[in-house]
Amino acid sequence: MNPLPLPAHAVAERPAAPPHRPLWAILFALTTAFALSQAYRTVATLMAAPLQADFHLDAQALGLFAGAFHFAFGAMQLFMGIGIDLHGVRRTVLTAFPVAIAGSALSALATSYPMLVAGQVLIGIGCAPAFLVCTVFIARHLPANRFAAISGLTLGLGGIGMLLTGTPLAWLIEATSWRMGFWVLGAVAVLAWSLIYVLVHEPALPAAMAQARGTQVRETLGQAIGKFGALFLLPHTLGIVLLAAVCYASFISLRGLWLGPILMQRHGFSLVQAGNVALAMSLASLIGPPLFGRFDPGPKHRRRWIVGFTLVLAILFAAFAMGHSTLVDVGGPIVIGLLSGYTVLQYADVRSAYPPEITGRAMAVFTMAMFLGVAGMQWLTGIVASVALARGIEPFTAVLASIAALLVAGALAFTVLPGPAHRATA
Numbered sequence: 001m002n003p004l005p006l007p008a009h010a011v012a013e014r015p016a017a018p019p020h021r022p023l024w025a026i027l028f029a030l031t032t033a034f035a036l037s038q039a040y041r042t043v044a045t046l047m048a049a050p051l052q053a054d055f056h057l058d059a060q061a062l063g064l065f066a067g068a069f070h071f072a073f074g075a076m077q078l079f080m081g082i083g084i085d086l087h088g089v090r091r092t093v094l095t096a097f098p099v100a101i102a103g104s105a106l107s108a109l110a111t112s113y114p115m116l117v118a119g120q121v122l123i124g125i126g127c128a129p130a131f132l133v134c135t136v137f138i139a140r141h142l143p144a145n146r147f148a149a150i151s152g153l154t155l156g157l158g159g160i161g162m163l164l165t166g167t168p169l170a171w172l173i174e175a176t177s178w179r180m181g182f183w184v185l186g187a188v189a190v191l192a193w194s195l196i197y198v199l200v201h202e203p204a205l206p207a208a209m210a211q212a213r214g215t216q217v218r219e220t221l222g223q224a225i226g227k228f229g230a231l232f233l234l235p236h237t238l239g240i241v242l243l244a245a246v247c248y249a250s251f252i253s254l255r256g257l258w259l260g261p262i263l264m265q266r267h268g269f270s271l272v273q274a275g276n277v278a279l280a281m282s283l284a285s286l287i288g289p290p291l292f293g294r295f296d297p298g299p300k301h302r303r304r305w306i307v308g309f310t311l312v313l314a315i316l317f318a319a320f321a322m323g324h325s326t327l328v329d330v331g332g333p334i335v336i337g338l339l340s341g342y343t344v345l346q347y348a349d350v351r352s353a354y355p356p357e358i359t360g361r362a363m364a365v366f367t368m369a370m371f372l373g374v375a376g377m378q379w380l381t382g383i384v385a386s387v388a389l390a391r392g393i394e395p396f397t398a399v400l401a402s403i404a405a406l407l408v409a410g411a412l413a414f415t416v417l418p419g420p421a422h423r424a425t426a
Contacts, residue, residue, distance in 0.1 A: 023141055027150075029199040030089070030134050031157050032192040033097055037127035038161030039185055040100065041069055041374075042256035042282075046170050046275055049264060050178045055113045059395060063382015066257040067375040068117045072124030074371030078228050080129040081364025089133045090200045097193050100126025104186030108179045119182075131158065132367050135347060136360045141203055148348035152293020155344055159289070162255065162282035164188075170275025227358065231365050236353060239417035244346060244366050245373030246410035247310055250317065250403045251340035253377045255281055259333055262396045267326050277330055281337035288341015299352045302345055303419060307411050309342040314407035321400035353420035377406065 044051075044066035051057060051065065083092040103122025110116040134154050142150055164185070173181050231237055259278055263269040269277075297305055313336065320332040347366070354362040381399045388398035 023203065026200050026202075027134065027137060027142075027154065028157075029195045030093065030137060031154055032195055033093055033127070033189075034130040034134055034154070034158035035161030036100070036185065036189045036192050037073075037130040038158050039164045039188075040104070040123050040127060040161075041073070041252060042162050042165040042278075043169065043181060043185070044257045045255065045260040045278060046165060046173060046271065047178045047181065048257070048261050049271065050173060051116070054178075055116065057113065059385035059389065060382040061113065063257065063378045063380075063385070065113075065117055065120060067378035067382075068120035069124040069127075069375075070252070070371045070378065071375035072121040073128050074368045074373070074375060076125050076128035077132065077364045077368030077371070078225070080132055081228070081361050082225070084129065084133060084136055084364075085360055088202055089137055090196075090202055093129050093133050093196060093200070094193065096129050097126050097189065097196070099123075101186050101189045101193070102126070104182045104189060108182035108186070131155075132364055134158070135363050135367075137202070139351065139359055139363070147351055148296035148344055149290070149293040151347050152289035152291070152296075152341065152344040155289035155293075155341070156286045159282060159286040162285065163279060166279025166282050167272065167275040170272045170278070174271050228361055228365065231354075231358065231362060234354075235418040236420040237365070239414045239419065240346075240350060240353065240366060241369040242417070243306070243310065243410040243414035244369040245376065246406045247313070247346065248340070248343050248370045249373040249377040250313060250407055251285070251336060251343075252374045253381055253403060254317075254333060254336060254400075255285070256374075257378050258381070258396065258399055262329060266324060266329060266396065277333060281333045284334045284337035285340050288338045289344045290341070292341045293344045293348075296345060296348055299349075302349055302352075303414070306342065306345050306349060307415055309339060309345075310407055310411040310414075313339055314404045314411070317400050317404035317407065321397045321404065377403065 044062070048062055052062060055061075057065070080092060080096065083095075100123045103119045103124075103126060105119075106122060107116060107119030110119055131154075135151060138147060138150050138154065169181050169184075172184065255278065259281065260271070260274045263274040263277055264271070296302065316332060316336055316339070320328060320336075323329070323332075347363070350362050350366045351359055381402060384398050384402045385395035388395045
């Protein structure tokens with residue numbers, strides 16, 4: 001066990017878990033919120049066509065709509081990390097997640113583009129602690145040497161949320177409307193919140209550790225923010241953050257925004273047919289994290305693996321950009337979905353790159369970089385598509401090529417910039 005330290009008042013205020021409640025049941029309940037966040041962040045690919053028709057959106061506006069969730073999600077990571085450290089996992093997620101439910105209702109009722117974007121922002125804020133609470137819970141209460149494997153399994157289970165935004169959501173939208181999609185996701189989110197309320201009670205720390213926390217002075221908000229700032233003064237943080245900003249973003253930008261338009265406009269797929277491909281890509285992405293977590297090479301070789309798979313992903317996006325065959329455009333995303341699972345190695349790298357007492361905050365900074373990167377990439381690729389279209393260039397070729405270039409740049413930064421001087425054994 002390698003639990004992270006908490007301020008004394010957080011230990012005192014945290015509800016004790018019933019003795020019969022296993023850690024796996026608590027982690028499963030937390031994972032349901034993460035699954036909903038996965039569903040919300042990938043709705044744009046199937047809603048793109050009907051939203052463009054209803055609100056007369058161009059590619060740039062569509063990119064901003066898709067990126068609004070991720071910008072809000074990423075921007076709130078710092079505050080969610082502070083909330084977890086000061087008030088615990090349970091209080092943080094139960095307080096935040098209803099905001100996502102409200103955002104889903106606002107999106108369903110949207111009568112204008114700004115209202116639609118505001119709904120996405122609320123959903124992003126509410127979902128902000130969804131995966132962070134899972135990683136912090138794993139780091140605090142489960143064996144350190146199984147962090148990558150358990151995180152990979154959690155990522156895989158959470159990815160089930162993306163299955164909702166494949167064929168099922170495509171069928172629902174085609175049979176009813178995109179508004180019904182938001183209503184259904186909101187209803188499922190209510191069920192997830194209820195499950196967390198019933199099942200999640202954080203286990204008490206060991207007596208010796210709780211006694212040690214009792215000697216600590218209550219941390220102020222300013223001090224907590226200052227400790228986040230101190231992370232950026234460490235020389236190896238920049239490389240981690242720059243790579244984090246492009247890897248997951250490449251997968252989500254394709255799966256969550258561009259896959260549907262590519263298949264429908266390049267090859268004349270129907271919405272349900274595009275949803276079937278999205279479903280297959282999502283299923284592949286469920287396999288990847290547990291697989292990479294199972295074969296994690298450890299801190300000695302992990303960073304080489306991360307760079308290698310980032311470059312492989314860049315090559316696949318470049319091939320996807322240049323090839324216009326149906327086989328490539330259907331098979332390529334499925335392979336990318338499978339390989340996206342190596343993100344779990346980045347989480348393990350972050351855990352080993354920082355001392356235990358700041359692991360939770362380091363995870364928050366890493367997650368913030370990931371999702372601000374998604375927002376930035378979706379916004380940027382929307383601009384790239386608009387510029388390419390204006391110049392008579394096939395927009396999807398430009399979009400996919402730009403993603404490939406960003407992946408290469410991220411791998412280069414991760415390689416050239418300083419790495420951590422000390423590695424933990426995780």
